Amino acid sequence: MDYISNTAAEKNKMLKEIGIKEIKDLFQMIPEAVSADDELNIESGISEMELMRKAQAQAAKNKSLDQQISFLGAGAYDHYVPGIIDALISRSEFYTAYTPYQAELSQGTLEAIYEYQSMICDLTGMGIANASMLDGGSAAAEAVTMAARITRNSRVILPDTINPAYREVIKTYGAGVDLDFVDLETEDQFIDPTQLKENLDDQTAVVVLQYPNFYGSIEKMEEISKMVKNNKKTLLLVIANPVLLGVLKAPADFGADIVVGEAQNLGSGLNYGGPYLGFMACKDDRRMLRQLPGRIVGKTTDVDGKEGFVLTLQTREQHIRREKATSNICTNEALNALMATIYLSTMGKAGLKEVGEQSYHKAHYLADKLDQLAGYQVLNKENFFNEFVLKTEKDSTELIKELLADDIIAGYDLKEAGSEGILVCVTEKRSKAEMDKLVEKLEVL
Amino acid sequence: MSVKEDLYYSEDHEWVREEEDYLVIGVTDFAQEELGDIVFVELPEVDEEFDKDDSFGVLESVKAVSDTFIPVSGRVIKVNEDLLDNPELINDDPYGEGWLIKVDPADDSELDELLSAEEYAEFIEEE
Amino acid sequence: MxxxxxxxxxxxxxxxxxxxxxxxxxxxxxxxxxxxxxxxxxxxxxxxxxxxxxxxxxxEMNYGVDSGIYPLGSCTMKYNPKRNERVARISGLSNIHPYQPIEQLQGSLEILYQLKLDLAEISAMDEITLQPASGAHGEFTSLLIVKKYFEDREENRTKVIVPDSAHGTNPASAAMAGFDVVEIASNERGMVDLDALAEALDENTAALMLTNPNTLGIFEEDILKITEMVHEVGGLVYYDGANMNAIMGYAKPGLMDFDLMHFNLHKTFSTPHGGGGPGSGPVGVKDFLAPYLPKPVLKKDQEKYFWDYQRPKSIGKVHSFYGNYGVMLRAWAYIKTVGGKGLKETTENAVLNANYLKARLKKDFELPYAEESLHEFVLSGSRQKEEGASTLNIAKRLLDYDQYAPTIYFPLVVKEAMMIEPTETENIGTLDHFVETMLTISREIKEDPELVINAPHTTTVRKLDETAAARNPDLHW
Known part of the structure; x- marks a missing residue:
């Protein structure tokens, strides 16, 4: 199957119009030394039926989350994805469109992005949001470099309560522009404000906070924020979990200057880590807006005075400003942003709150039960949202492995992140029976 | 397109007006027309010092970005803050309300190297 | 609204x-x-x-490649086969968490591994990372690899050279990786000017970034000389894979002596653009650069596929997880269904379609570079501009005829540029229809320029005030 519809006769007609004999003549400028004279060593094409059979066979070698109970989180969250999302994003006018360069024929995409930006502003409490970033980690990294440009400083305070994958992405990006990182090491997976204070100086561009932090707990946001604000030039960057912002106070209320995060949990599903959705928002401040990476949609009017939408403030971007652009980002995650927009519309005010509350109550139910078991202890019992650290007397890796046989993934092994215990995540999708099963199994292990 | 008498001009399309204690610098009518509707202006800080031909600011239209180059060396003593909210002043009145900065010149003789109105008119004719 | x-x-x-x-x-x-x-x-x-x-x-106020021709140059808006969507939606392949144990994911990892092998075969590169989530992300990853490589060799090289016809992402990616960008002019034939290149090259050069064929659709026939010149001063040569649809099966970047490159799975391998993403921008490198790839790297031993995190020289990570897996599944399905021979036919027909369009349009529109071109070509609207309507007007008028416009005002080396890439999935009927429309617009400009200047007329909104949008940003409700 090659998806080429021109017949041999039509091809001949085209060759004639071009004025050549055979298709090969079109490639004669390619020097022999670089041309692939042999056919590509890739098997011949197969039919749709064969493809589906092959793909199903691959799927059968996997064990998906349909086949087991998962308490995995750590940056990718198993929240419910309503069926309406796939139905609507599959409208091919959305699905198969390019970046909306021709605004008049792209009003659907543009209006949806405007709605997305509005909802991100609503969730975060910030004044400006862009059209999306590649994922949570890269959004955090680009926010850090943005803060460095705004403050013209290069020192970044990066506590170890930030998702370790994000820390790594941030540092990888930071190496490009020579940022200095202060790894704030914490005890009990909480930032100690006094320790932070000691590290703040007039070279500090930005302090990065995760909300809730990697271990599911909520840092002393107010106190930390005040401290950062007292250090005049330093910006506060908050990496927030958007699905919880129906319940949790907006990061803007804690004085965040930039808010980013992973919005995969707003309707994108798990997909083994991508495509996900980085979001980015900042204060309504012209100076910050000038430094914001990515596409931005604005509302305006047409020649008849009718309202419509365009890509705006594009002089920040690579296709105009080239090496002086705020970022190289071009392709982003527009379709995932559409998913988030539909998700937030469908769940609405009440639904997002209920998702957050159910996740909270279920996680606390499970934590209480586990904490009562001998040989297990929940760290930071009160101050977590729906993810918590379970300390185990037995080896965590062994425990997780043993539970796999019972079709349970107990959580994320914190040894992978250089820490201890199991990071357990509960969303609204976990039933009481599933949680009770985990408790039962752990009790006898 | 107008070229105003009694101003000095650079080949980068800036003009300079001599006042008693300082110089006023802006972009020419030709420059604003080439750029189109200006939507954003970035200006230097007061007291910043520049050498002749340094970039001292940025003008942006919807789809283009243009650096502005200082025609004479000197220290910035004032910037036109009205432009930050009303960048269209440059389009509407490039030689008047659309001025960019006022400068305390380092070397008055640099003015002699600039073009006269007549020379600049010829220069843009050739462009 | x-x-x-x-x-x-x-x-x-x-x-x-x-x-x-x-x-x-x-x-x-x-x-x-x-x-x-x-x-x-x-x-x-x-x-x-x-x-x-x-x-x-x-x-209903949008337009996708399912609606009709989408001739955006350098964007390769080919048809997105529906069967790929079925594959990506199989729950056993999609409802998986990035931190599940790899023993549970051998089916998916095998798919990714096969995709890697196929990309390596297509490009003559030795090792592939699938982690970058877009073309620009792949460029940035590549430049960090270049940077790390020279740091490792204790060479301080700060300069990256890009031709003036390059995609804007090239200089932007180089700057993000901390390099100084040096732009070199193209020659009168639209190719890299070897003298200008020679002048720019020195012991401070880290890399040359090159698209081949370039954004004019022209193949750099001196490519081996170019790569040799860069290697002679100790620099690396990077291939921007945006235009792979022009050479797949006909030429390989590895054989052109490029050291590293990125692919755009959302262009060459038919995955849908979704109104601006997601994409996927895998990076391929020659063996000597493999140690610097982002971690983890997908490997295979006797028993299983696994992620190798033991990469002491790695640049680090550019994505939280492993990249845009869902996009990779679609690209895998595409390669499986099209096959090796089919990929070559894809290239042939992409080039045939572009040359057919060029042949039919070059009488009425100026063709600034007469050089033979491959999968895309660039026209100039300067003749029409003299008659009163700009390239922007022509683009907007196309929308009235329910067709998407080409990439306009790019590459920067052509005035009033229209960069046209029909791709292989358009048939002669849609191509002819596009030609007729362009010729109609050209005629309209002569007869009634106001009609074209004030276009579009039939879209849900008409010409939008971009100046007001930028001066007084209204960015949320």
């Missing part, structure tokens, strides 16, 4: 969702999280029907 905003459908108390009952007792959230609870959020309160109608209405 043809369709009001979703929030304007709100009615207090209306709901579009349902969740199962809580089942467990409530924990005291007000006490535990005192000071951290929010009072109000303003999300819409709408029903499922409201949401469906609204987004259906929005989709």
């Amino acid at each position: 043809e369709e009001k905003l979703i929030k304007d459908y709100s009615s207090p108390g209306r709901r579009g969702y349902s969740l199962p009952p809580l089942e467990v007792g409530k924990s005291d959230i007000n006490e535990n999280l005192a000071g951290y609870l929010r009072e109000e959020i303003e999300l819409p309160e709408v029903s499922e029907v409201d949401v469906v109608r609204h987004y259906t209405a929005l989709s």
